[in-house]
Amino acid sequence: MPEKMSTMHIRPLTSLLFERYQRDGFLLLPPDFLSSGVLQDAIALMPEILRSDDPSRVLERDNATVRSVYGLHRTYPQVHAITRHPLLLGAVEQLVGGGVYVHQSKINFKAPFSGDQWEWHQDFVYWLQNDGIPKPDLVNASIFLDEVTEFNGPLTFIPGSHRRGVLSGKLADGMPAGYEDAPAWVSTLTAEEKFNVDTSVIDDLARTNGLVSPKGPAGSVLLFHPNLLHASAPNLSPFRRTVLILVYNSVANTSGGVANPRPPFLADPDVRALRPLVPTATEGMPR
Amino acid sequence: MPEKMSTMHIRPLTSLLFERYQRDGFLLLPPDFLSSGVLQDAIALMPEILRSDDPSRVLERDNATVRSVYGLHRTYPQVHAITRHPLLLGAVEQLVGGGVYVHQSKINFKAPFSGDQWEWHQDFVYWLQNDGIPKPDLVNASIFLDEVTEFNGPLTFIPGSHRRGVLSGKLADGMPAGYEDAPAWVSTLTAEEKFNVDTSVIDDLARTNGLVSPKGPAGSVLLFHPNLLHASAPNLSPFRRTVLILVYNSVANTSGGVANPRPPFLADPDVRALRPLVPTATEGMPR
Numbered sequence: 001m002p003e004k005m006s007t008m009h010i011r012p013l014t015s016l017l018f019e020r021y022q023r024d025g026f027l028l029l030p031p032d033f034l035s036s037g038v039l040q041d042a043i044a045l046m047p048e049i050l051r052s053d054d055p056s057r058v059l060e061r062d063n064a065t066v067r068s069v070y071g072l073h074r075t076y077p078q079v080h081a082i083t084r085h086p087l088l089l090g091a092v093e094q095l096v097g098g099g100v101y102v103h104q105s106k107i108n109f110k111a112p113f114s115g116d117q118w119e120w121h122q123d124f125v126y127w128l129q130n131d132g133i134p135k136p137d138l139v140n141a142s143i144f145l146d147e148v149t150e151f152n153g154p155l156t157f158i159p160g161s162h163r164r165g166v167l168s169g170k171l172a173d174g175m176p177a178g179y180e181d182a183p184a185w186v187s188t189l190t191a192e193e194k195f196n197v198d199t200s201v202i203d204d205l206a207r208t209n210g211l212v213s214p215k216g217p218a219g220s221v222l223l224f225h226p227n228l229l230h231a232s233a234p235n236l237s238p239f240r241r242t243v244l245i246l247v248y249n250s251v252a253n254t255s256g257g258v259a260n261p262r263p264p265f266l267a268d269p270d271v272r273a274l275r276p277l278v279p280t281a282t283e284g285m286p287r
Numbered sequence: 288m289p290e291k292m293s294t295m296h297i298r299p300l301t302s303l304l305f306e307r308y309q310r311d312g313f314l315l316l317p318p319d320f321l322s323s324g325v326l327q328d329a330i331a332l333m334p335e336i337l338r339s340d341d342p343s344r345v346l347e348r349d350n351a352t353v354r355s356v357y358g359l360h361r362t363y364p365q366v367h368a369i370t371r372h373p374l375l376l377g378a379v380e381q382l383v384g385g386g387v388y389v390h391q392s393k394i395n396f397k398a399p400f401s402g403d404q405w406e407w408h409q410d411f412v413y414w415l416q417n418d419g420i421p422k423p424d425l426v427n428a429s430i431f432l433d434e435v436t437e438f439n440g441p442l443t444f445i446p447g448s449h450r451r452g453v454l455s456g457k458l459a460d461g462m463p464a465g466y467e468d469a470p471a472w473v474s475t476l477t478a479e480e481k482f483n484v485d486t487s488v489i490d491d492l493a494r495t496n497g498l499v500s501p502k503g504p505a506g507s508v509l510l511f512h513p514n515l516l517h518a519s520a521p522n523l524s525p526f527r528r529t530v531l532i533l534v535y536n537s538v539a540n541t542s543g544g545v546a547n548p549r550p551p552f553l554a555d556p557d558v559r560a561l562r563p564l565v566p567t568a569t570e571g572m573p574r
Contacts, residue, residue: 119523
């Protein structure tokens with residue numbers, strides 16, 4: 001894809017959608033929001049990503065099935081191009097109120113029959129505690145690479161819970177079962193959450209605000225706030241549930257530094273503002 | 288409740304519903320199918336059932352949360368009365384084609400945050416192998432004691448899979464993790480299934496027939512065939528998902544005997560045909 005920089009700023013979200021994100025902490029955009037080539041590009045990369053025997057790859061408890069691969073926007077130019085998709089980048093800039101970079105990216109595979117659950121948690125506390133990101137001025141963009149249904153372990157949100165700030169209290173120390181020999185940072189990435197939220201808090205919030213699991217066809221984009229409480233069931237179904245997650249952070253919200261920084265594939269040190277890829281006369285809109 | 292016997296046989300299922308059960312292997316009946324008191328009776332018993340420290344009670348892997356309690360129709364007259372509800376009994380007799388008794392009954396609690404998953408399995412193979420029940424002429428009647436939603440671990444079926452007969456091949460020996468000190472029969476009741484179905488078979492069937500998770504308000508009745516392939520996700524939600532399951536067997540399909548019979552709370556030796564409770568002049572319809 002030919003790269004041409006632009007300083008043009010677009011605002012793809014209507015005020016209705018913008019306000020819904022502020023209220024609920026998430027927004028599900030249909031597959032036609034992204035250009036059609038984005039999904040094909042990401043799906044075409046998956047076999048290579050699955051094969052890569054790299055420290056950025058985390059296995060399930062079974063020590064065989066790939067759970068997640070991190071740092072993809074640094075490794076794959078195709079993923080870097082997706083992070084600069086003009087509508088996606090424009091929407092995130094709208095929500096954060098300015099320029100952004102990608103602090104972290106990953107694919108979560110949720111393999112058929114074995115993709116494990118993720119317990120209730122908020123994301124921001126990890127970036128705060130591990131990476132020194134000061135404020136929750138980040139946006140998760142989860143691009144569905146498979147159809148997400150009620151059966152293959154969709155994310156479940158408590159709408160509006162992001163407005164309660166950091167609810168994560170207890171710190172569960174030590175390495176989770178099955179990962180005893182892994183590097184220390186793995187404990188921040190696995191199914192047993194290190195920063196727990198009291199079940200009484202989850203109970204209260206769910207009774208007041210309800211639960212919701214956004215679902216949709218491959219290509220859908222789910223934007224959600226880093227303080228939104230969420231969990232996901234294991235994938236008991238025979239159908240894969242792969243998502244590409246891009247964690248955008250405001251360039252005004254970079255880390256103040258931590259004693260033991262995580263590897264670049266978990267906390268990108270390149271904090272320059274992304275610029276949208278723009279249409280060219282010969283190629284049209286970016287794929 | 289005054290008991291008056293009847294030999295009256297009613298056929299509550301229309302031919303449409305009857306044929307749908309034959310085709311899909313399950314049928315979800317709305318809460319108004321049962322008389323309104325049934326739900327209250329069962330719910331009122333739950334604290335007592337949860338307290339009972341009895342061999343028929345099975346705990347979750349955490350050795351603290353109650354997973355299931357068995358043999359309730361033998362222990363509680365109120366549950367025995369439910370097994371004789373005229374519409375429920377009539378529907379089951381229709382599906383089995385004659386008189387029935389309850390081979391097994393249980394409550395599955397699926398406690399908030401901790402109710403564990405059940406892997407893909409068929410029920411009949413357990414009754415065949417452990418109890419010597421010769422044919423799959425049984426019907427599971429699952430009475431929802433809580434609302435069942437997409438969030439609290441509903442059963443997931445592969446519709447029509449019952450028509451493939453016994454698909455369960457491999458026998459996984461030994462006690463599941465966390466239950467090493469329990470009596471041997473516990474291995475037939477826990478989350479790690481003893482009789483596995485090949486994932487390739489599940490995959491093929493699910494791609495052809497799809498998946499479905501019947502959901503509904505408390506009081507709904509879910510009838511399903513003992514060879515229907517099913518699984519259920521853990522309950523990650525703060526909402527309980529309790530169901531009362533009555534396993535009816537045809538009186539023409541009793542056990543031929545096995546070397547080591549399971550306890551009566553798992554395999555009822557009383558195989559006399561149930562008779563419906565009928566309305567009395569003073570009390571009206573059974574509650």
